[in-house]
């Protein structure tokens with residue numbers, strides 16, 4: 001594979017946390033790689049966008065909500081057969097609007113251990129970070 005194809009793709013990912021400390025997972029829609037896998041909502045940066053701008057745009061497009069401030073949390077590289085991605089995880093505590101599944105996905109508010117399955121490989125590290133933060137012991141998800 002050429003080096004051009006392995007240039008990392010930057011992805012803005014939103015870790016939405018509600019007042020009960022639950023976090024939001026969404027299932028990837030049909031037609032995308034890893035369709036049906038659960039992940040944190042987000043998507044690729046477009047030219048000239050910051051992570052926060054991309055995240056705000058993606059969550060309007062996918063979920064119909066407008067987020068407040070995106071708090072940068074962690075950056076993680078994932079090397080998939082389809083792409084090398086650089087995931088910019090941001091915590092989000094404030095948003096406006098009603099959730100609408102605009103891409104026929106499904107959403108689920110979760111705590112540890114996560115009940116939905118399967119979880120996208122690039123989502124698993126986040127569950128470990130939550131486990132550390134929250135003093136959770138044991139398996140973070142099934143499978």
Ligand SMILES: Nc1nc2c([nH]c(=O)n2[C@H]2C[C@H](O)[C@@H](COP(=O)(O)OP(=O)(O)OP(=O)(O)O)O2)c(=O)[nH]1
Pocket residue numbers: 011012013032039040041042043044045078080083085087120121122123
């Ligand atoms: N949204 C999201 N993507 C993740 C996570 N973990 C992870 O490895 N990824 C990967 C999967 C994809 O390769 C990439 C996101 O790209 P995507 O295809 O969902 O983005 P997009 O909505 O811009 O897609 P498209 O317009 O090109 O169809 O990041 C995660 O928790 N959330």
